[in-house]
Amino acid sequence: GDSVTQMEGPVTLSEEAFLTINCTYTATGYPSLFWYVQYPGEGLQLLLKATKADDKGSNKGFEATYRKETTSFHLEKGSVQVSDSAVYFCALTESMDSNYQLIWGAGTKLIIKP
Amino acid sequence: NAGVMQNPRHLVRRRGQEARLRCSPMKGHSHVYWYRQLPEEGLKFMVYLQKENIIDESGMPKERFSAEFPKEGPSILRIQQVVRGDSAAYFCASSPGGEKQYFGPGTRLTVT
Numbered sequence: 001g002d003s004v005t006q007m008e009g010p011v012t013l014s015e016e017a018f019l020t021i022n023c024t025y026t027a028t029g030y031p032s033l034f035w036y037v038q039y040p041g042e043g044l045q046l047l048l049k050a051t052k053a054d055d056k057g058s059n060k061g062f063e064a065t066y067r068k069e070t071t072s073f074h075l076e077k078g079s080v081q082v083s084d085s086a087v088y089f090c091a092l093t094e095s096m097d098s099n100y101q102l103i104w105g106a107g108t109k110l111i112i113k114p
Numbered sequence: 115n116a117g118v119m120q121n122p123r124h125l126v127r128r129r130g131q132e133a134r135l136r137c138s139p140m141k142g143h144s145h146v147y148w149y150r151q152l153p154e155e156g157l158k159f160m161v162y163l164q165k166e167n168i169i170d171e172s173g174m175p176k177e178r179f180s181a182e183f184p185k186e187g188p189s190i191l192r193i194q195q196v197v198r199g200d201s202a203a204y205f206c207a208s209s210p211g212g213e214k215q216y217f218g219p220g221t222r223l224t225v226t
Contacts (some may be wrong), residue, residue: 004156032213043205043219044157051213089156093213099170100213101147104156 002027004104006090013080014113021075021108023064023090031092033057033073034067034102038087047075047088085112116140118208118218119188126224133193133200135221136153139208146189147215148174148181151203196225 007022025031027114035057048057053068062077073090090105119138127133139146144165149157174181178183178196183185183189193200203222207215 036217044217046214091157097164099163100209100215101159101170101173102149102157102207102215104149104157104158 002031002092002094002103004090004092004103004105005086006108009063009087009107009109010111011108012111012113015082015111017069019075019077019080019084019110021088021090021110023073023089023105025073025092027071027092027094029094031094033064034062034091034093035073035075036089036091038089038107040086044089048052066082080110080112082112082114085110118206118216119198120204120206120218122217122220122221124222124224126226127196130195131198133196133223133225135191135193135204135206135223136188136201137191137206137208137218138188139206139212140210140216143208143210143216145209145211146183147207147209148189149207151205151220153202157205160191193223196223198225201225 004025032051034049036044037042037047048059050057050066056065064073064075087107087109089107091102093100146163148160151157161174162170162183180192192205203220205220206218209215
């Protein structure tokens, strides 16, 4: 079945460092790909998405490019802030599946130190 | 437009009791998804409902768990005879249809 694999955390960086969180997927069809963020004690917020190969999703300085050839959707940010500390989840949904249920990675905890 | 609402936010139950979790979708949304997040893990799909219908319950345990989304009122996830392994965060998401889902703040269930 479909699956999502994320790099294990926690990832600890200093403020203004460059961030990459790796995400790879396996899917039988043509999935849409998502990054969600979960701040401490809160629910999930959609951070960005991409629906087809070579699409780039971006939001709040974060970017991710849908790479079909490497089945990847790595999250990047050029200069992180303390307020970016959170858990980041990569997820997919199959566009061919009318149920649109999300399949999730395990999450990567990001800690940014001042 | 209010977001997805879940209550209670925190629920403590003793083993063997029933847990009832509520989810009020965003106005105009007729699709509801329930996901479970076990400690230190990602979310797992449980069930997908439309008004008065269960569309896909393939992720829900066969026993003790049930879900409904009545014509009026919130969607309910019911867990009977809770066990310690049911301790988790339960998230509801609503959708107007299609792939976009809006998440509630979650209910954190603790079974003692």
